[in-house]
Amino acid sequence: MAKRTFQGGVHPYDGKALSKDKPIKDILPKGELVYPLSQHIGAPAKPIVEKGQRVLAGEKIAEAGGFVSSPVYASVSGTVKCIEPRRTVTGDSINCIVIENDMQYEAAPPIHSMDYKDMKREDIIRIIGEAGIVGMGGAGFPTQVKLSPKEPDKIDYVIVNCAECEPYLTSDYRKMLEEPDKLVRGLQIMLSLFPGAQGILAVEDNKPDCIETLRKQTENMDHIFVRSMMTKYPQGSERQLIYAVTGRKINSKMLPADQGCVVNNVDTVIAICNAIDEGQPLMHRIVTVTGDAVKKPQNFRVKTGTLYSELIEEAGGFVEQPEKIISGGPMMGFAIFDTDVPVTKTSSALLCMTKDEVSKWEVGPCINCGRCVEVCPSRLIPTRLAEHADHFNTEGFLELNGMECVECGSCTYICPAKRQLAQSIKTMRKTVLASRKKG
Amino acid sequence: MSELMKVSSTPHVRAKDSTARIMLTVVIALLPAAGFGVWHFGWKAFMLILITVATCVLSEWLFCLAVKKKSTIGDFSAVVTGMLLAMNLPVSAPWWIAVIGGIFAIFVVKMLFGGLGQNFMNPALGARCFLLISFSKIMTDFSYVAPGGTDVISGATPLACLKNGDPVVVRDMILGTVQGTIGEISMIAIVIGGCILIMTGIIDMVVTGTYIFSFAVFVLLFAGRGLDWYYLSAHIAGGGLMLGAFFMATDYVTRPITRKGQIIYGILLGVLTGIFRLFGPSAEGVSYAIIIGNLLVPLIEKISVPAYFGKKKADTKK
Numbered sequence: 001m002a003k004r005t006f007q008g009g010v011h012p013y014d015g016k017a018l019s020k021d022k023p024i025k026d027i028l029p030k031g032e033l034v035y036p037l038s039q040h041i042g043a044p045a046k047p048i049v050e051k052g053q054r055v056l057a058g059e060k061i062a063e064a065g066g067f068v069s070s071p072v073y074a075s076v077s078g079t080v081k082c083i084e085p086r087r088t089v090t091g092d093s094i095n096c097i098v099i100e101n102d103m104q105y106e107a108a109p110p111i112h113s114m115d116y117k118d119m120k121r122e123d124i125i126r127i128i129g130e131a132g133i134v135g136m137g138g139a140g141f142p143t144q145v146k147l148s149p150k151e152p153d154k155i156d157y158v159i160v161n162c163a164e165c166e167p168y169l170t171s172d173y174r175k176m177l178e179e180p181d182k183l184v185r186g187l188q189i190m191l192s193l194f195p196g197a198q199g200i201l202a203v204e205d206n207k208p209d210c211i212e213t214l215r216k217q218t219e220n221m222d223h224i225f226v227r228s229m230m231t232k233y234p235q236g237s238e239r240q241l242i243y244a245v246t247g248r249k250i251n252s253k254m255l256p257a258d259q260g261c262v263v264n265n266v267d268t269v270i271a272i273c274n275a276i277d278e279g280q281p282l283m284h285r286i287v288t289v290t291g292d293a294v295k296k297p298q299n300f301r302v303k304t305g306t307l308y309s310e311l312i313e314e315a316g317g318f319v320e321q322p323e324k325i326i327s328g329g330p331m332m333g334f335a336i337f338d339t340d341v342p343v344t345k346t347s348s349a350l351l352c353m354t355k356d357e358v359s360k361w362e363v364g365p366c367i368n369c370g371r372c373v374e375v376c377p378s379r380l381i382p383t384r385l386a387e388h389a390d391h392f393n394t395e396g397f398l399e400l401n402g403m404e405c406v407e408c409g410s411c412t413y414i415c416p417a418k419r420q421l422a423q424s425i426k427t428m429r430k431t432v433l434a435s436r437k438k439g
Numbered sequence: 440m441s442e443l444m445k446v447s448s449t450p451h452v453r454a455k456d457s458t459a460r461i462m463l464t465v466v467i468a469l470l471p472a473a474g475f476g477v478w479h480f481g482w483k484a485f486m487l488i489l490i491t492v493a494t495c496v497l498s499e500w501l502f503c504l505a506v507k508k509k510s511t512i513g514d515f516s517a518v519v520t521g522m523l524l525a526m527n528l529p530v531s532a533p534w535w536i537a538v539i540g541g542i543f544a545i546f547v548v549k550m551l552f553g554g555l556g557q558n559f560m561n562p563a564l565g566a567r568c569f570l571l572i573s574f575s576k577i578m579t580d581f582s583y584v585a586p587g588g589t590d591v592i593s594g595a596t597p598l599a600c601l602k603n604g605d606p607v608v609v610r611d612m613i614l615g616t617v618q619g620t621i622g623e624i625s626m627i628a629i630v631i632g633g634c635i636l637i638m639t640g641i642i643d644m645v646v647t648g649t650y651i652f653s654f655a656v657f658v659l660l661f662a663g664r665g666l667d668w669y670y671l672s673a674h675i676a677g678g679g680l681m682l683g684a685f686f687m688a689t690d691y692v693t694r695p696i697t698r699k700g701q702i703i704y705g706i707l708l709g710v711l712t713g714i715f716r717l718f719g720p721s722a723e724g725v726s727y728a729i730i731i732g733n734l735l736v737p738l739i740e741k742i743s744v745p746a747y748f749g750k751k752k753a754d755t756k757k
Contacts, residue, residue: 251749365556409450423448
């Protein structure tokens with residue numbers, strides 16, 4: 001049963017007005033392009049090019065390194081300069097293929113030449129995997145794996161995550177308005193994989209224009225429905241979205257497919273449409289460049305591998321020197337200390353803020369107010385979990401179901417004592433996951 | 440880029456509310472009750488409030504100084520403790536009672552256990568009970584000189600009258616023109632303050648509601664008066680129940696953090712208050728009920744861990 005929302009959540013200042021009315025603008029990279037071999041969840045991709053080799057735009061430069069993995073494509077034509085560790089948004093050094101742009105944009109042939117009508121289920125899934133498509137909302141889970149559940153007949157819902165609940169982000173918003181046909185087409189392709197499923201476009205109700213556009217687009221389709229969701233962060237979190245749309249609940253030990261659901265983000269679905277219909281691999285994405293420090297906040301169609309510093313230049317530079325720059329939104333994005341890092345498949349935004357709210361506040365003791373409990377979408381007790389985490393009390397942490405945390409950060413956001421609850425919990429989760437892997 | 444940017448863990452934005460702002464709102468919410476006390480009892484009530492607040496803030500400041508910690512008085516929680524303690528004193532109390540109470544509340548109940556957030560019982564109530572036991576005569580002397588008058592007004596509190604079977608006027612109890620401690624007498628003033636807390640989102644009705652409701656049910660069942668609404672409303676309006684239910688049982692630090700725990704806690708407080716009031720030697724029971732409730736919070740929290748999102752019935756603990 002549809003619920004429209006979930007229990008808990010917060011309402012941060014949304015800042016979308018800065019960039020929401022700016023149409024998507026194509027930009028071309030100037031300097032070298034950097035392609036991390038790990039832009040997805042799973043095994044890193046394996047490079048298949050060598051230093052000095054010439055590559056074309058849309059040519060595969062690294063192949064999938066395992067079942068849960070994804071290939072990487074060059075987004076420009078040029079020469080492979082080197083393959084070496086470079087800094088990425090998370091601050092880690094990851095092996096990257098660096099390509100010197102020759103400004104020719106010479107295109108490689110499409111990745112397949114099949115007609116959609118002749119494609120079988122396996123072909124579609126293979127092409128999606130071959131195109132290097134991953135969850136572009138941020139997690140980067142290889143899409144072909146998501147689309148191959150054990151029992152495809154038991155999938156009842158294919159949900160397109162059009163919530164875009166992260167403040168400041170407008171890339172999905174623009175896509176929904178500018179390319180609704182491709183979005184719906186992508187959804188139809190996915191639906192063809194699951195005979196028993198209906199397609200749902202789940203949009204937050206702060207985007208009435210998108211809802212209207214998509215409703216018009218899907219008017220005559222009996223399997224596709226547009227659902228309006230309550231505007232609340234983290235409405236776009238997979239588990240919360242599934243609950244809001246279907247009333248079904250999944251926990252950390254389950255996959256969406258266990259409850260008959262497949263969820264994909266807007267950009268991902270459009271990438272599927274491009275891959276199947278045009279044979280185009282994933283080599284660009286929409287990035288919102290915004291924040292009060294940017295002169296002209298807007299939405300760009302960016303070739304992956306472009307450095308962030310070029311995006312800032314394209315947006316007119318800074319009005320004021322920013323104190324903090326975030327790759328992604330303010331709730332889940334990564335703060336970066338340097339803008340010479342590349343746009344990857346999962347980069348949704350570049351947010352430049354003149355003030356760093358976090359360092360402004362002094363952390364105080366927990367007063368047990370219970371707000372973190374109230375807002376936690378996973379219905380946990382964040383303050384107790386954080387306390388256990390800070391004391392390295394794994395047992396206590398697990399007893400309070402710490403592994404169910406979705407790391408949305410609502411607890412830290414709401415905390416009146418400004419405690420870094422999510423940070424403590426995330427750190428502990430990583431430790432537990434690592435020790436499980438070892439064991 | 441020459442200069443490195445600031446980095447930190449997510450999220451990068453914060454809600455506006457802070458601890459200090461919450462505490463200040465509580466102080467504001469206490470003003471109607473305090474103001475009524477001053478209007479009813481005269482300037483001496485005002486002096487007592489000032490003394491307890493000053494003692495509490497000063498004690499906290501001195502404690503931080505003594506243990507070489509950064510002063511924590513900026514969070515205004517000591518002001519709240521001071522105000523609450525004054526609300527619980529009779530106007531006839533001498534100044535030194537206020538000072539001892541303030542020092543006990545801050546030093547013993549709050550700071551020795553680690554300061555704000557670590558105290559296991561409400562500091563103001565801990566101090567009140569300490570004073571009640573140590574100086575019971577002073578603490579139960581509710582005589583006063585009304586402002587503008589010269590005669591000492593003395594007499595039993597409405598609850599004592601109830602206990603002795605004497606008549607009470609519920610209307611006066613709701614308005615507050617009765618005997619009692621400085622802040623507990625006027626139900627209306629307290630409820631106005633409580634509404635401020637609810638509207639600003641500081642508290643909700645879970646603890647307050649279950650407390651008052653379960654107390655009412657207990658009285659109906661065990662007072663032996665049947666459905667005597669007048670008697671029941673006198674019990675609800677009388678004594679420290681309103682002040683306790685809105686301002687002290689809801690104290691963040693010393694109430695359970697989960698909704699389920701709060702319901703158990705509210706019911707427990709209602710039952711304990713009922714037992715103390717109906718069967719105990721004293722007519723009052725709220726303060727003791729709340730501090731006993733405070734002590735049981737860790738146990739309540741143990742049995743009230745909420746079911747996490749997506750929990751299946753089969754998923755019992757590993």
